[in-house]
Amino acid sequence: ASSSSSSFPNAKLYSLLRLPTTSGPWATGDALDLARATHASMVDLDQIQVHPTGFINPSDPNNQSKILAAECLRSVGGLLLDRYGQRFCNELATRKSIADKMMAMSSSSTSSSNVFSLVLSLSASNAGADPHVNFYKKIGLLQVVHGIDELAEWFQSSVSHEIAAERLRTTLRTTLRSYQDSAKCGLDEFGKVVFRNVPAENLSTETFVVGQVTPVVHYCMGGIGVDCNGRVLRKKKSIREENGYNDDTTHAMSSSSSSSSSSSSNSFSSSSTFPAEDTNHPQNDACVPGLYAVGEVTGGLHGRNRLGGNSLLECVVFGRLVGEHVPLPTNHQHDGSITGTTKTARFGLSPTQSALCPSKFMV
Numbered sequence: 001a002s003s004s005s006s007s008f009p010n011a012k013l014y015s016l017l018r019l020p021t022t023s024g025p026w027a028t029g030d031a032l033d034l035a036r037a038t039h040a041s042m043v044d045l046d047q048i049q050v051h052p053t054g055f056i057n058p059s060d061p062n063n064q065s066k067i068l069a070a071e072c073l074r075s076v077g078g079l080l081l082d083r084y085g086q087r088f089c090n091e092l093a094t095r096k097s098i099a100d101k102m103m104a105m106s107s108s109s110t111s112s113s114n115v116f117s118l119v120l121s122l123s124a125s126n127a128g129a130d131p132h133v134n135f136y137k138k139i140g141l142l143q144v145v146h147g148i149d150e151l152a153e154w155f156q157s158s159v160s161h162e163i164a165a166e167r168l169r170t171t172l173r174t175t176l177r178s179y180q181d182s183a184k185c186g187l188d189e190f191g192k193v194v195f196r197n198v199p200a201e202n203l204s205t206e207t208f209v210v211g212q213v214t215p216v217v218h219y220c221m222g223g224i225g226v227d228c229n230g231r232v233l234r235k236k237k238s239i240r241e242e243n244g245y246n247d248d249t250t251h252a253m254s255s256s257s258s259s260s261s262s263s264s265s266n267s268f269s270s271s272s273t274f275p276a277e278d279t280n281h282p283q284n285d286a287c288v289p290g291l292y293a294v295g296e297v298t299g300g301l302h303g304r305n306r307l308g309g310n311s312l313l314e315c316v317v318f319g320r321l322v323g324e325h326v327p328l329p330t331n332h333q334h335d336g337s338i339t340g341t342t343k344t345a346r347f348g349l350s351p352t353q354s355a356l357c358p359s360k361f362m363v
Contacts, residue, residue, distance in 0.1 A: 020064045021217040031297045035224045038288045041233045043299035044222030052098040054216030055141040066216050077124035077197030081117045083160045085171040090190040099215045122207040124197035142211040148203040223299035230322035231287040294318045
């Protein structure tokens with residue numbers, strides 16, 4: 001997802017501009033701008049996925065690029081707590097439902113209200129997600145604290161500066177005891193029915209692994225419209241546009257007609273009635289010659305929300321299709337261009353691999 005102030009998604013969803021992103025500074029939306037310059041169609045640009053857990057780096061908290069805190073940290077038993085030390089959701093719910101709750105609790109500006117905590121028990125941190133946990137600990141995104149007292153001190157110093165440590169200690173103990181009781185019953189107030197690696201009964205000696213998280217812009221389901229082979233589709237045209245009229249032309253002509261005492265037969269006002277858009281017109285579904293698109297830059301495949309892992313699948317499937325359809329040169333000449341053999345064969349690449357290489361045919 002682009003973080004550029006000039007990108008189309010941000011123009012339509014201005015409220016998301018305050019959120020950090022899992023994209024780096026290189027994600028500027030240039031491909032969308034380039035495609036729009038060719039009159040390519042755009043699909044679902046208002047469908048932006050917000051992920052609930054992007055790590056806040058304690059050594060660089062204001063950096064707008066965040067590392068994702070993977071879902072596996074919650075699936076093994078990680079808890080999400082607000083700055084008061086209270087749970088507010090079913091940690092195993094969908095990304096969207098959790099992110100919506102977090103954003104509703106956050107203020108309109110970047111502040112401590114946007115900061116939440118991810119808390120894992122020792123058993124949760126060792127339960128299958130340990131490669132992730134060890135990596136996050138190594139780069140300083142997760143810290144180890146011992147006992148409920150140190151957990152309260154970490155909260156006070158990292159998340160809840162204005163709240164006394166003693167009050168945090170009391171709230172955290174109440175929160176964790178309530179969670180333990182819910183685990184015994186098999187149901188909590190948020191509808192959670194699966195409780196893995198619940199904190200140990202003795203909270204004073206339990207070891208916790210903790211980190212700060214915040215909602216982040218993670219993925220854009222919308223993008224450039226393509227056909228089933230990755231060919232970029234033209235923007236749909238109305239009959240008015242195909243007859244050479246646009247909003248500027250209409251405005252100019254209506255102004256001219258209103259300044260004269262009578263209108264001529266070939267002038268019209270801005271309130272003139274035009275036929276409805278003909279979506280069956282052949283021009284509407286024509287492709288932009290030689291232009292292909294693959295991956296997150298495309299739109300329409302994922303609908304309103306993308307399932308985890310499907311972005312990689314999308315790249316592989318459509319990368320292969322585009323690799324098989326991109327028109328490659330067939331001869332090798334002395335000026336360095338390729339003739340006599342295909343570019344794929346010359347570089348020893350399969351069609352799939354060539355589709356993933358930079359090409360003037362690719363966006």
